[in-house]
Amino acid sequence: MNIRPLEKKDLPHIYRQKNSRSVMALWFEEPYNSFDELSLLYDRHVLDQTERRFVIEKNGDFAGVVELMEINTIHRHAEIQIIIDSKFQGHGLAQAGMQAGIEYGFNVLNLHKIYLYVDVDNAAAVHIYQKIGFQTEGCLKQHFYAEGEYHDSYMMGLFAKDFRKSVKVPVKADEKA
Template sequence: MPQFPELETERFVLRQITKNDSVDMFQYFSLDEVTRFYDVESFTNIRQAEELIQRWNERFERSQAIRWGITLKSLNRVIGTCGFHGWKKNHYKAEIGYELAPEYWRQGFMTEAIEKIIEYGFNDLGLNRIEAFVEPENVGSRTVLEKVGFREEGLLKEHYFWRNRFVDNVIYAFLKKDYKVH
């Protein structure tokens, strides 16, 4: 099994998520404001958090994805996650995904975490392109992406079907040639 990389920023340790983190994840994944733009329904029991953690770890073991738990150094509990999926080693691209507990929104936390995983993606995973698909109304996420260097490439009309409706996505991308360490 591959070794899970632990990353560190000024305020965080980004580490593998375990079943022990399921209570923390359940607390924020049960909030509609967190899942509003997410491809899961709001959690109603802790088993859903356990299953999500298991899926993410299985995908890591198969080299299909990597999802870090965002933990404050001052508090070893998961306050959000971030990572790459849709990742195929020889295709040199992946899609970024993330979420954060609402009490930590608008404090620069996700920006700090994403900057670190972008660095890891380009320098350690050998990615050339990192993509993000965001619903047009998700202004917070769009702002974070633009702040760290992603560029909007266009609107994908009715890109996927979710919650009984077709949903548009704005596609963002960050190319390695445009990456400069901050």
């Protein structure tokens, strides 16, 4: 598995995902965008410093996207989102992609906290997030509307210090006390 920045050439893959009601329901977003709209959004956001979007590749194939959104440089936190293409699900890419996005957020952007929202009924996703180290911070009742009904959502968070402990990042010689 590899991650790399999202590029304009990836838009046909994003277009397919954005036009799937079931996929967008997991992100609590409205589906169906025209390709022209998607291209305009890409052009408008390509230099936006509050977002980072990465393509997840497996053997050179587009397998999904991991995104850091709402990056706040004052409070040093951001939201993370992931979508794995259906043909690549069940291969461990969600966990690996999340970990890569989290490492980027903590080790490159110097974030203090990364958070996410997940439908309380999405047990598979909740399990993956807990395995990575996310803690449930609360439950937002009927907070998101998708597929014709309101959904409860967990807000889950992960602090840099806890993530670093869980992945056992070696301490550099100059950081030792």
